[in-house]
Structures are given as structure tokens and as C-alpha cells.
Amino acid sequence: MVSELGGRPVTARQWELQAADEWLAYRRDTNSDSAHFCEAVTRLIVRAVGENVGAAKRVIAQLGLTLSRCDELDFKEFDQTLAYALWHEVDRYHRVTQALDMLFERGALPIAKPARRLQMLEVGSGPAPAGYATVDYFAALGAWTQRQTAGFHSSDSVEVHTLDRGPAWRQMIHRLSEELLLVARSGAERPYVRRDRFFDVTYNDLRGFNPRELHNQTRDRHLDRMLESTWAEDGDGFVDFDAWFAVSDRQVAKALAAKAAPPSAYDLIVVANFITNEEMLQMLKPDVEVLARSLVPGGVLLILSAPGAKYTQIWEHIRELARRARLEQVVDEVVGAHREPATHALVASATINALRHLERLVPNAWTAAELPDAVRAEVVSALSVPASAPIEEAAARFGPYPHFQVHAFKRGHRAISLKERKRFSLRKATQR
Numbered sequence: 001m002v003s004e005l006g007g008r009p010v011t012a013r014q015w016e017l018q019a020a021d022e023w024l025a026y027r028r029d030t031n032s033d034s035a036h037f038c039e040a041v042t043r044l045i046v047r048a049v050g051e052n053v054g055a056a057k058r059v060i061a062q063l064g065l066t067l068s069r070c071d072e073l074d075f076k077e078f079d080q081t082l083a084y085a086l087w088h089e090v091d092r093y094h095r096v097t098q099a100l101d102m103l104f105e106r107g108a109l110p111i112a113k114p115a116r117r118l119q120m121l122e123v124g125s126g127p128a129p130a131g132y133a134t135v136d137y138f139a140a141l142g143a144w145t146q147r148q149t150a151g152f153h154s155s156d157s158v159e160v161h162t163l164d165r166g167p168a169w170r171q172m173i174h175r176l177s178e179e180l181l182l183v184a185r186s187g188a189e190r191p192y193v194r195r196d197r198f199f200d201v202t203y204n205d206l207r208g209f210n211p212r213e214l215h216n217q218t219r220d221r222h223l224d225r226m227l228e229s230t231w232a233e234d235g236d237g238f239v240d241f242d243a244w245f246a247v248s249d250r251q252v253a254k255a256l257a258a259k260a261a262p263p264s265a266y267d268l269i270v271v272a273n274f275i276t277n278e279e280m281l282q283m284l285k286p287d288v289e290v291l292a293r294s295l296v297p298g299g300v301l302l303i304l305s306a307p308g309a310k311y312t313q314i315w316e317h318i319r320e321l322a323r324r325a326r327l328e329q330v331v332d333e334v335v336g337a338h339r340e341p342a343t344h345a346l347v348a349s350a351t352i353n354a355l356r357h358l359e360r361l362v363p364n365a366w367t368a369a370e371l372p373d374a375v376r377a378e379v380v381s382a383l384s385v386p387a388s389a390p391i392e393e394a395a396a397r398f399g400p401y402p403h404f405q406v407h408a409f410k411r412g413h414r415a416i417s418l419k420e421r422k423r424f425s426l427r428k429a430t431q432r
């Protein structure tokens with residue numbers, strides 16, 4: 001993508017590098033979205049449990065498992081997804097926002113033109129923290145760039161596709177998106193309108209998932225349906241005008257059918273806290289390879305995980321897969337989560353507010369809950385702060401959040417074949 005800055009053409013990369021400081025300062029100053037998101041997550045948990053002591057006990061029973069053994073869980077029960085969301089949803093939303101900032105700072109954030117929606121896929125999505133974070137990020141970025149007289153104008157719209165095999169995530173995403181709509185309606189007016197809510201899990205299993213095949217199959221089905229009636233009339237062997245029109249309109253029909261089909265490639269694919277052991281990687285290797293080849297030019301595969309020697313082997317394999325797909329590694333960094341005190345307070349408060357509701361229904365449940373000792377101590381300490389005190393006081397009882405590792409691989413020029421380049425320039429020429 002090329003635009004102009006001071007009369008000179010600049011690429012998206014150059015623009016991001018130049019605009020990064022200004023954009024990041026603006027985003028941090030005016031970011032009311034994350035507060036809305038936290039509120040919606042707490043409201044969802046509080047409302048789902050209601051005044052039901054049995055429901056509260058069921059969620060409490062899942063708190064230990066969802067904290068330390070979540071890669072072994074099947075997420076068939078809604079209570080399990082609620083416990084997961086209580087610890088992780090707001091935390092992961094902010095980690096993804098941090099990672100998107102890192103991409104911008106390095107000139108590697110994928111940008112779509114305002115007329116197009118950025119296509120995003122979240123793999124092993126769970127409660128879709130990356131999807132929600134990306135929608136909010138681009139809504140703000142799009143609105144900010146619209147106000148700039150020079151430089152890039154970015155799309156403010158993201159189409160989110162989620163992929164997860166846990167059956168209860170569907171209900172979680174639906175209810176969370178509803179809460180977000182309610183929070184947006186009741187809150188103060190915002191400088192931009194969010195249009196991109198999603199309410200479902202789009203795909204279920206990563207094994208065998210192939211966006212290009214899905215795209216082609218759906219496109220061909222649409223095409224057959226569009227041309228069906230004409231072919232039926234055409235069966236008598238006579239040359240008739242319908243058949244002639246069908247052939248000449250085939251290109252148009254094909255373009256329409258391709259538009260109606262799901263994307264064959266994405267601008268952004270996020271895989272967060274998903275591939276956590278060697279065995280899982282071996283099983284999913286061909287599918288991860290497909291993901292690495294399912295990016296549009298300029299698209300990014302963003303992978304977030306815990307850091308540490310335990311994962312070194314896994315990362316070697318993933319780097320190799322990315323190399324084979326000719327992707328360029330643009331980020332490889334370990335960062336501290338929520339280092340800014342305001343973000344730490346926001347993330348911790350969301351968990352504490354939900355815990356307070358459970359504590360009211362089941363007093364002192366934490367002594368029996370299977371939590372790691374350090375976590376139990378923080379929970380008990382935070383809950384001992386009276387609700388009448390500022391929430392920051394309780395949040396300060398939670399220690400710093402752990403570091404996490406950000407890997408990003410970009411599909412740059414190296415990964416675009418000559419044949420593809422010809423196809424793009426042909427498409428551009430016909431769009432003019």
C-alpha cells in the first residue's frame with residue numbers, strides 16, 4: 001500500500017514508523033475501550049452466576065483448573081468458560097493490544113484501505129480476546145487516521161473469524177458481545193462507532209482447516225447456484241441467447257461468488273496461548289503450515305505464548321515453518337504484561353470484581369478452592385480490601401503479571417510469487 005506524506009509517496013511501513021509516537025500517545029490517552037471491555041466481562045460473569053449459590057460453586061470449582069491446566073480442558077461447560085474468562089479474558093485482550101502496538105512501532109501492522117474490512121482469524125480463540133482487542137484497535141486507528149490530513153487512512157472495520165473446538169465458547173462469545181452492546185449504549189458517547197461485533201465461533205477444529213479450500217468450495221457452490229437456472233434451460237443442445245449470456249456473464253458471476261465466500265487468506269492471524277507442548281505441535285504441524293500460507297500480502301501471523309526454555313524447541317519448529325512459507329520474522333521479544341499501573345489496575349479489577357461476587361455468594365470459598373498458594377494469597381488479600389475503598393487498593397494486592405513472548409511473521413515481498421504479482425496488478429488495473 002502506498003500513500004502520500006508531504007507530497008512524497010510513502011509505504012504503510014514508512015508511515016507507521018513515522019506516526020508511531022503520535023499514534024501510541026493518542027491511543028493511550030483516549031482509550032476508553034479497554035474500560036468498557038472490562039466492565040462487559042465483569043457484567044457477563046456476574047449476570048451469568050446471578051444469585052445462584054450452586055452456579056457460583058461450580059465456577060469456583062473450575063478456577064484452579066482454568067488457571068494452571070487449561071490446555072487439558074474441553075470447554076464443554078459454560079461454567080468452565082466463565083472461570084477461564086474471570087482470569088484471562090481482560091488480561092489477554094490487553095496483551096494483544098500491546099502486541100498490536102509493537103507491530104505498529106516496527107512498521108509491520110497490516111493496514112487495510114478504508115473501503116475494505118481487515119480480515120482477521122483467531123485460532124484456538126476461546127473467549128476471543130484477540131478478536132475483541134483487534135476490533136477496538138482498528139476502530140480507534142481508523143477514526144484517528146480519518147482526522148489526519150496527510151499519511152494513511154486506515155480501515156476502521158475488522159471482520160473477525162474465530163476457530164475453537166470447545167463447544168461452550170459459542171455461548172460465551174454471544175453473551176459477551178451482547179454485554180458489549182449494552183455497555184456501549186449505557187456509557188458516555190465515544191468518538192467513533194463500533195460496528196464489528198461478532199456473535200459466534202466461525203470454525204471448530206484446526207485439524208484440516210484450510211481457508212483457501214473453504215473459499216474455493218463456497219465460491220463454486222455460489223457460482224453453481226447463480227448459473228443453475230441458465231444451465232437447465234441450456235440442456236437441449238440448441239444455441240440460445242441465455243447460454244450465450246451465461247458464458248459472457250460468467251466472469252461477473254465468478255467475482256460475485258468469490259465476494260460472497262469466506263476469505264481465502266487473512267490480514268492478521270492470531271494464535272495465542274494455544275500450542276503449549278511439543279506433542280500438540282507435532283499433531284498440528286501441517287495445519288500451522290497452512291496458517292503460515294494463509295496470509296494476504298502484508299499479512300501477519302502473530303503468536304503469543306509464555307516465555308521460557310520449555311518452549312524453545314516449539315519455537316524452532318515454528319520459525320522453520322515460517323521460513324518455508326517465506327515469511328519474515330518482524331517481532332521476537334519477551335515483554336512484561338500490563339506494566340503501566342493504570343492497565344495493571346484495570347486488568348486486576350476485572351478479576352477482583354468477579355471474585356467479589358462469588359465471595360458474596362460463597363464466603364471464604366478460597367480456602368477450599370484448588371489454587372496455587374501464591375494466587376490464593378493474592379486473592380484473599382485483595383478480597384480483604386473493603387468494597388467501599390477505591391478498587392485500585394485491592395488491585396495493588398495483585399503482583400505484576402507474568403512476561404509473555406511475542407512472535408510475529410509477516411508476508412512481505414519475498415513471499416509473493418511473480419504470478420501473484422501479475423494477478424494483483426491486473427486486478428488493480430481493472431479496478432481503476
Ligand SMILES: C[S@@+](CC[C@H](N)C(=O)[O-])C[C@H]1O[C@@H](n2cnc3c(N)ncnc32)[C@H](O)[C@@H]1O
Nearest residue numbers: 070092124125126164165166204205206272273
Ligand atoms: C488456552 S485456550 C486459549 C484461548 C485464547 N486464545 C486465549 O489466549 O485466552 C486454548 C484453546 O484452544 C482450543 N483448542 C485446542 N485444540 C484445538 C484444535 N485442534 N482446534 C481448535 N481449537 C483447539 C481449546 O478448546 C481452547 O479453547
